[in-house]
Amino acid sequence: MREYRPNEIEKKWQEIWEEKELYKAEIDHSKPKFYALVEFPYPSAQGLHVGHPRPYTAMDIVARKKRYEGYNVLFPMGWDAFGLPTENFAIKNKIHPAIVTERNVNRFREQLKSIGFSFDWSREINTTDPKYMKWTQWLFLQFFKHGLAYKQEMPINWCTSCKVGLANEEVVNNACERCGGEVVQKVKNQWMLRITKYADRLIDDLEMVDFIDRVKTQQKNWIGRSEGMEIDFQVAGKEDKLRVFTTRPDTIFGSTYMVIAAEHPLIDKYKDEISNYHEISQYREELAKKSELERTDLSKEKTGIEIKGLRAINPATGKEIPIWVSDYVLMSYGTGAIMAVPGHDDRDWEFANKFGLPIVEVIKGGDVTKEAYTDTEEGILVNSDFLDGLTVKEAQEKIAGWLEERGLGERKVNYKLRDWVFSRQRYWGEPIPLVHCDDCGWVPVPEEELPVLLPDVENYEPTDTGESPLAKIEEWVNTTCPKCGKPAKRETDTMPNWAGSSWYFLRYCDPHNDEEFASKEALEYWMNVDWYNGGMEHTTLHLLYSRFWHKFLYDIGLVPTPEPYQKRTSHGMILGDNNEKMSKSRGNVVNPDDIVRDYGADTLRTYEMFIGDFEKSAPWSENGVKGCRRFLERVWRLQEIVVDGDEYTKELESSIHKTIKKVSEDFDTLKFNTGIAALMSLANEFYDHGSITKKDLETFLILLNPVAPHITEEIWQEVGLGGYLHESTWPGYDEAKTKDQVIELPVQVNGKLRATIQVDVEAEQDDVREMALGDENVKKYIEGKNIVKEIYVKGKIYNIVVK
């Protein structure tokens, strides 16, 4: 037998697969289709690190297994190549970002190919490719034409380090999601996408799909739907009404004061009548000086001032109540004003308690002198006139009707989700394909002129003014209006890097189409994505954005399904061997190239799947890698014990059936670690038995093949199992043969294990009893005691209780 030399055999098989175009997906209506998708990487200058192959290997296993099961599998790969790191690298090294991108892509492709993934490389896409960009721009124009893209002057999040505007989703703890830089508010004229229009469906349609719960909950929380009412409170003696949003209209009789945000326009409007206006404007200034972070710090005490000279009338009680201004009410949510119900809201209670405002109990069940009572399930209304005696739910219904009849309020749903800030002031992104004409306004660039390409520039540097670097290229900016022909100017902002990734899964269906973003036929055949695996960090970014795009495209009849992804799973991170996140600065980055070179791609793949629970993060361990290499060496040496025979070895048959079952189930449910463990056990059993038939080996190799595709093909050929392994079908198992007829039954005395006896699984209690009580060790423990009870669970346990 030859030595196991992964570097030789891996290259050999990769060439064979490529030559045979084994993984090229074609529409074929005679087979069920399966679309497996992994998030396409951003081709960074650093190349792959060992975190990348984890999800790729997982989905590669799924894809390979599905092929053996007779599916027509689409498993594509591409490059999400627009982005700041490339641009920054280009600026620093004075190389065009397109050249940097090409270089990085080539490196990534080579690395991925060396690991032996079964991607259909003929469908490779690149978001920066003009042929791809064209359709990203075209799709943007569909949003524009349907009124879902609009330009608005508004305060946006500005990353002071990247010098670029950010979407809300890109701000994490007031810092830039990407670079961690400080984010400040900056008023800018921005292109926005009306994602809020889809807020309800983005929540409700989660019902239709099979996403892990974490993802569903996170998306729901992000969208933040809350149902309630907007209610008008008359400003006493004035024309104006003060409108509030509340989710608890049932507590209105307990509203003893109101609070408005510091920025609320009411203050300015009545500044002459507010006797303490000076004090209030001082308070406002102080707040304005504070950062968002300080203002929203929950641990600090609430502050506030009563507005003297203005009062409001509680529409339910008819009583006058004071109006306060405080930092705990935000202008950006609801109406910027609240009706405070200190008895039944923690924040209002804290505030009322601090400033000595009256606290009225309107829901029985707690002690409002000690804390707010917020339970909505048990509570019964009191001190609430016609609501008295009702449950919270009933009261909500009744008060809503009452207020609506009198024109005092209306039911209203509020969302935390904001429209998507879609403009970026950087060079390396898709230009927004619109032209501004003084006469015609914003005019789309005609379809035949797409894509609008990035001009070559000397300088890609972002500006401090918040203008795109493109704004300086006059010959590019100045154009003519597509509509009237007069001089006009191009939009100089570019799209965020999330644009290209919002629809790439559609392009994979038909990547070379120059007439359409993808043909109807291709979309109808391949969509939906059956299984999409990706990072949790994209849950409220890419995953939400792409669902939104897809829904819009569905509405205008361009895609056949309302949701893009049928199933979504997520992988855990691979940490450095010091249990910290891998990063260059920590010096704990492992390059997969080194592992492939020293141990082989199959070892890398096996280890990444064996490392632990797929969904959890796990620290890298070089010893763990070695262990997997040892396992593959053992698999390699199975050649030495193989004998002719096209039946399973009798003594191994049950184990083989069990393993087929275990591996099949585990590979379908992301439990790769236990699947591989089962294969290791079976290999151990093979060695214990001393010899295996070709049939035993054949099944073993097919089961292991999705994990370690090269070594298994090689052994297959070496042993002469006929044809190629990749032409096989997935082995089936006989349920009956996965169950042992004779089992080791544990016998307990008072819940403690005292013996195990060999019995038939189906044995009746009387037979088992005899054997159990006859056991020497058991005898010892029941001697001289009374048997109180005996429990027999077939196939599980025999427990004798003595006293």
Add this chain to the structure above:
RNA sequence: GCGGGAGUGGCGGAACUGGCAGACGCGCUAGACUUAGGAUCUAGUGUCUUUGACGUGGGGGUUCAAGUCCUCUCUCCCGCACCA
């Protein structure tokens, strides 16, 4: 603060509807083969005061039986964070 997840050997991690805790792998110990071993093979490996007892973050409970169920509590991770 709210929502979600998790605490199991020296380490990564197994354990179906409650039914032999620690599968599988790493590491470690001893032995074999060797000029050698960071190769390979064999045996062992939860802890302890080892005819036995104790063991799944901690306390209480339900049960013939609890890692698994109930209850209180501690710690860590993730998400949201004054959202009315």
